[in-house]
Amino acid sequence: MKPIVIAIDGPAASGKGTLARRLAAAFNLPYLDTGLLYRVVARRVLDHGGNPADPAIATAQARGLGRLDLGRDDLRTPEVDLAASAVASIAAVRAALLDFQRNFAASSGAVLDGRDIGTIVFPQAAVKLFITASLDVRAQRRFAERQIQGHTATLDAVRADLAVRDEADRTRTAAPLRPADDAHVLDTSALDADHAFAAAAAWVNQALAKV
Numbered sequence: 079m080k081p082i083v084i085a086i087d088g089p090a091a092s093g094k095g096t097l098a099r100r101l102a103a104a105f106n107l108p109y110l111d112t113g114l115l116y117r118v119v120a121r122r123v124l125d126h127g128g129n130p131a132d133p134a135i136a137t138a139q140a141r142g143l144g145r146l147d148l149g150r151d152d153l154r155t156p157e158v159d160l161a162a163s164a165v166a167s168i169a170a171v172r173a174a175l176l177d178f179q180r181n182f183a184a185s186s187g188a189v190l191d192g193r194d195i196g197t198i199v200f201p202q203a204a205v206k207l208f209i210t211a212s213l214d215v216r217a218q219r220r221f222a223e224r225q226i227q228g229h230t231a232t233l234d235a236v237r238a239d240l241a242v243r244d245e246a247d248r249t250r251t252a253a254p255l256r257p258a259d260d261a262h263v264l265d266t267s268a269l270d271a272d273h274a275f276a277a278a279a280a281w282v283n284q285a286l287a288k289v
């Protein structure tokens with residue numbers, strides 16, 4: 079198969095990562111969760127006692143990011159959720175992370191998920207998907223996930239965290255969250271993961287038939 083890039087964007091907990099991992103396995107492509115990059119930058123700023131909204135501090139941490147940082151097990155806390163959204167609104171942080179994302183797909187193609195993959199990182203991607211679901215459905219899914227992991231956050235707190243991040247991600251000046259003009263939009267509010275995968279795989283096969 080010719081290496082292709084599959085770009086997947088959407089709001090928090092919409093199911094991007096679940097879908098991206100399945101597509102990567104099915105089409106034999108490497109997978110990058112780009113949210114992790116912003117989470118690592120945020121984690122590093124917090125570790126140094128810095129303010130995630132401070133452009134100089136956040137950009138310095140983004141420039142020093144290493145591949146090993148992505149394996150940290152302390153990147154998915156509520157504190158890091160909000161700090162990641164803060165560092166992600168800084169244009170210089172985003173610029174510092176662009177090469178990493180593009181290099182990731184350079185030799186073999188890739189599936190990447192995030193907020194600006196189809197609009198900024200890979201505007202020429204062979205397939206662009208925008209995965210969404212209602213706030214209530216996303217909150218319920220994330221809440222259930224966090225309960226299994228033993229977290230104590232309430233459903234209301236999880237919903238509030240998602241709403242705050244969505245608003246910040248959609249309204250920022252730097253690479254705001256939005257579907258690319260040529261993205262396939264998939265609302266998974268009433269779709270389980272198998273049906274979401276089937277719809278997305280059909281779009282990928284359509285695109286592959288053209289390359």
Ligand SMILES: Nc1ncnc2c1ncn2[C@@H]1O[C@H](COP(=O)(O)OP(=O)(O)OP(=O)(O)O)[C@@H](O)[C@H]1O
Binds near residue numbers: 094219223269270
């Ligand atoms: N179509 C679906 N139906 C039901 N549950 C789903 C579906 N897709 C994903 N999930 C579940 O919803 C939760 C969030 O999914 P996932 O982590 O893939 O979202 P995400 O968009 O990648 O989130 P984030 O932006 O925080 O990285 C997970 O528990 C996952 O198992």
Ligand SMILES: Nc1ccn([C@@H]2O[C@H](COP(=O)(O)O)[C@@H](O)[C@H]2O)c(=O)n1
Binds near residue numbers: 090167192193243
């Ligand atoms: N391409 C991306 C990916 C992520 N972000 C920001 O990071 C936050 C955490 O991302 P998750 O996918 O792990 O939820 C997210 O809220 C965004 O602010 C981004 O800007 N661009």
